[in-house]
Amino acid sequence: MNVCKREELSTMAPTDIKESERSQVPNILYLEDSVTDAELVEYELRRAGIEFVLHLVDCESGFLDGLNRWKPDIILSDFSLANFNCLEALRLMNRAGVDIPFILVAGAHSEQSAVECMREGAADYILKTNLMRLASSVRSALKSSAAQKQKTEALAALQKSEEQLLQAQKLEAVGRLAGGISHDFNNLLTAIMGYSELTLRQLPPNDPLCRNIQEIKRASERAASLTRQLLAFSRKQVMQLRVFDLNVVVRDIERMLLRMIGEDIDLRTILQEDLGNIKADPSQIEQVIMNLVVNSRDAMPKGGKLAIETARVYLDETYAQNHIEPAPGVYVMLAVSDSGVGVSEEVRQHIFEPFFTTKEPGKGTGLGLSTVYGIVKQLGGHVWVYSEPDKGTTFKVYLPSVIEEADEYQQPTAPATVPDGTETILLVEDAEAVRHLARDVLKSRGYNVFEAADAATAHSICRRYQRAIDLLLSDVVMPLRSGVDLAKELLEIHPEMNVLYMSGYTEDTVVHHGVLDPGVNFIQKPFSADVLAIRVREVLDAR
Template sequence: MTQPLRLIHLEGNPADAELIDSTLRNAGIPCQTKRVHTREDFLAALRQGGFSLILADTTVPDFDGAAALDLARALHPDVPFLFVSGMQGEEFAVDMMQRGATDYISKQRLGRLVPSVRRTLRELDERLERKRAEDALRMSEKQLRQAQKMEAVGRLAGGLAHDFNNLLTVIMGHSQVLLDELSVGSPIRAKIEEMQKAGERAANLIRQLMAFSRKQPMEPNVLPLNSVIGNVEGMLRRLIGEDIQLVIRPDPHNGHVKADPGQLEQVLMNLVVNARDAMPNGGLLAIETSQVELARTPMHHLHPLPLGHYVKLTVTDTGCGMNTDVLGHLFEPFFTTKEAHKGTGLGLSTVFGIVTTCGGGIDVWSQVGHGTTFDLYFPRATPQATATSTDSPQAQPRQGSEIILLVEDDNGVRDLVRRELLKTGYQVIEAKNGVEACLTATQQNYHVDLLLTDVVMPGMNGRELAEHLAVIKPNLRVLFMSGYLDDISVNSGMDPHRTTFLQKPFTPDLLLRTVRALLDSSASGTGPAHVQTSPPNHTSRTARAS
């Protein structure tokens, strides 16, 4: 059924008003008319809104059509305004059209009314459709600009991750070497441990940047949410300072979630930093967990969820709160209400990205002057059965004697890795890039048991090097290492028994265990490669292209 046309009719003569109304109805245009005949009633109808057309006589008691047109154009400039009046002369009609009237129809020629109304409504529909298309185009352009901005940030983040992860590999590696060499009671041991913790925090910052740019590989595990909060509680207390009271209320029966633990920690830290900044003069910050069953989508939900069982994380602060306009942009990347040097606009958008990637959603309540509450919903997961194991510390990596071709363009990383391999008994041939390594391995015909190579290098990358050497050394095992998180799938399509990937930053212990495990693995029943009878000296050889 066609919706009736809602219109305002300014007309002082009831008979004329009825005639005009019946003319429209008889033409098949159902109308819901609000007739007014005074300035006050006309102004009240304009302010009430909800109409699509205005019809007006040029003269009513104590009011005139020209003044009515000015009021209508001031309050509703896009609503069509048709004069339906007695003869006022062509000059008057032209003047009204120039001031914004849509048409001028004489009461003596009402036959023009229906075609004019239909044409006016058709033009209005076209105008509204065009506006919708323009709005959609602007939104698409905004999304494109945002996507381009995100892509630029992603490229920047990837480059930063590579460089920082190389630096952190050297820092954390040497600090681990120092710790291994120091006695338990050494007075400088605590300082070196703090150095190593700082490196781990820096690595977490890189992962946060990667999570924002969607380049951080997820490693989801089924784990209790309470344990994640417990792991970072100390850090959170240091983060908020002494003026803010932190209260943690974990539900003892809180369930498990399937998520990357590092990214859950990022979610907590970002929400806590946001709450801290909202309470510059101190306040209360509460973190709670609970189990809920969603029978309906929460009222304020920004990401609709399927009904079912969820684990809820609630973060509440007593800070300054937010208005509805800020709430509408809350999770947009780069949106921030903080000063330029205090906020990037990445924190809450990262939270939103991580939570939705986990299949969850976010519900936000906030009121200016009354604080903010974030409710994060994660699908409840079934705990996985874990095999029993002893709590004894892992044994030191087993000594080796195999020959390893080490290819790394970062001098600091290459030096650290070479010394750790030599210390464990391996024989090392080193090269600064893929081209040098390829020339050395082919021209001097070295026997190599394992290729340990960076992925991104000038001239020839690690994957290309591995594929080239596989032709002449089919049993070669390959360990890729990289600071680029995109490279985690570099060994895709290669023999999984002979290739693996090591993400920078890594500790010497992890490096040596990974090397040993790969060398001890068997591929297609051939077993590990054998050491040649005349190996190079048990020292490092730096490859040089001849």
């Protein structure tokens, strides 16, 4: 490597250019070992009214350093220097794939030398003894450089958009698969969970079989949790939407979060006042916060700092253009930041995919962040992550702000005991295992239950039964006739009936894009025996 006479780059810039404006002024890298000649060239360009910053180098190492450090818009070069020349510079640029306008500013040389430089990629040849064309040549080169930069930036933006679109399409396809699988499991899990509970109630507490049944029940509950997370990722969860202030939810679960993360992690909350409201399911927003906090906790096995921040932000057109999904507008932002181990860019590209995890086997399902992704997307929001290895991670969730007044928010509480009843219930369900379970659960609670596997049987029961039917408990999606259509028909025969729908689907005649129609009573599969009994009692008591 040749040794430069000057160890640092010499920058020749007008003194009236402010530091903040310098990034907007073109950079010219000048390969020249004569300061006098460089000053003459600079004078000629300043006299022509061209604004620029000139970086003077005189050797190969300085030239390469200048290319990397200054990202020049154009290059000027003498033909021959003490230990370097313009042909070598051009060949270095060609090998590196650097496409920058290169102007040869030299003394009189043979025509063959000039032609050779032009063949290697020089844009022009200006004689030092006649600098009259220098200004126009530099202007043309700067214009060409600006056009090339715009083209490069446009191609980079297009490539980024294509990558984001491909990732979104990939996640969408995985989501559809996950949603379908989850639905198929729901009926099976409903039967397993429910019959486990019924069997435990019938066995004495000291029966050896109790332990086995409890393990079956716990396993089914874990499986149900997985299906709920898959449904969340695929944006097919049923949401109980309310208007509320995100700060209320954060404050409400802060104490629980402190217990989750342990004493070796310092938790800070930075909540903006007058945040504005969002329209979401409070329980799902709690799930988002907890999943992000757990993810941060696991990234700090030796302790660290964790911050939860809320803010009201406006995402403008520029942000929307750089991120393929969000529309411009006012959002409520939730940020969760940690000082943990961080992740690489490669890991970040897969971070929301279901079952993707960097944890050891058995330490995680890989569904926590995919659940966050699905919930946020279902609410019309956007989630963004920034991370660097060994420097920590920040997740930012953007949820659309609404101008509606906040509803009263309270965490739901389960009743102390599971209630019984004596009312008459018509049960319509085409899945035999679920129908038998629901029948057995309700009968064990004292209800009078008629069961039907299809709409025709339900009609027959309603016409024959002359007394009041207090509740129609019906699946929504059934062969030949939907539960909603069936309910309309049966209400003409028994107008006193309340209706409670059950389903594993979230895109049907009572649920649209995960949102229940107003006034509809609904229970989502899979459900436990106790949950079914409680929900039935709630609907009956609401008459």
